[in-house]
Amino acid sequence: MNREYGSMTAMETYGDNFVNDNLRYNTMRDMRAVTAVGGLASFSSIVFAYDPRPLQDFCVADLISTVRINGLPCLDPATVKADDFFFRGLAQPGNTSNPAGAAVTPVGVSQIPGLNTLGLAIARLDYEAGGFFPPHYHPRGSEIHTVLEGSMEVGFVTSAPGFKFYSKVLEKGDVFVVPVGLVHYQRNVGAGKTVSIATFNSQNPGNSVIPNALFGSNPDIDSDYLAKSFALDKETVERLQAVF
Numbered sequence: 001m002n003r004e005y006g007s008m009t010a011m012e013t014y015g016d017n018f019v020n021d022n023l024r025y026n027t028m029r030d031m032r033a034v035t036a037v038g039g040l041a042s043f044s045s046i047v048f049a050y051d052p053r054p055l056q057d058f059c060v061a062d063l064i065s066t067v068r069i070n071g072l073p074c075l076d077p078a079t080v081k082a083d084d085f086f087f088r089g090l091a092q093p094g095n096t097s098n099p100a101g102a103a104v105t106p107v108g109v110s111q112i113p114g115l116n117t118l119g120l121a122i123a124r125l126d127y128e129a130g131g132f133f134p135p136h137y138h139p140r141g142s143e144i145h146t147v148l149e150g151s152m153e154v155g156f157v158t159s160a161p162g163f164k165f166y167s168k169v170l171e172k173g174d175v176f177v178v179p180v181g182l183v184h185y186q187r188n189v190g191a192g193k194t195v196s197i198a199t200f201n202s203q204n205p206g207n208s209v210i211p212n213a214l215f216g217s218n219p220d221i222d223s224d225y226l227a228k229s230f231a232l233d234k235e236t237v238e239r240l241q242a243v244f
Helices: 003-022 028-048 210-215 223-229 234-243
Strands: 102-107 121-127 132-137 143-149 152-157 165-170 175-178 183-188 194-200
Touching (some): 121 183, 132 210, 143 152, 152 175
Antiparallel strands (some): 102 121, 121 194, 132 183, 143 175, 143 194, 152 165, 152 183
């Protein structure tokens, strides 16, 4: 989960050693090298930082505040309790009585207010036999899947121009990473139930479900346009819009 931050620490350590070794030489070439390393470290901090870095030990979310900021406002630290960093509930399976045969039990700031500003969220995913999550993407977070029970397939597709498809069948104890912003899916390919944990490097990774976004938007996207985009007839598009 902290691979990005681990890489950043290595970069900073390398940069510090590079600078210390080369400051002994008072030449323009060495100064350019130092500047280049500093620039690379700055660029890396932009690449690896998704949520804003916290500016204090913690910022337990005030869930009833009407203030609107990028994140949630903080409670007075004097009022914070241990329960603000705690959640009990992942031992219970989610309700999979739905057409997809799958359920999400989220653990974010709403469940653990102490997650606010920490750039973390997790979820329990339950699948009946044949259960699935349709193609979707998380615009603000990468995702790590860890299988606790059963067997599931995870796949994602890269962006243009390649649109390369990567997939893997995961068994108990297996882990698979889905990079931020890429369209992906999960489905149970075992004979029984499957349970996995999804971990995100964002307190609010977002979730855009492709079929719902395109065929279930409010108001509807023009059906003629969708028919042309997907090489479908208009009637099929309108049937899909009625479903979603």
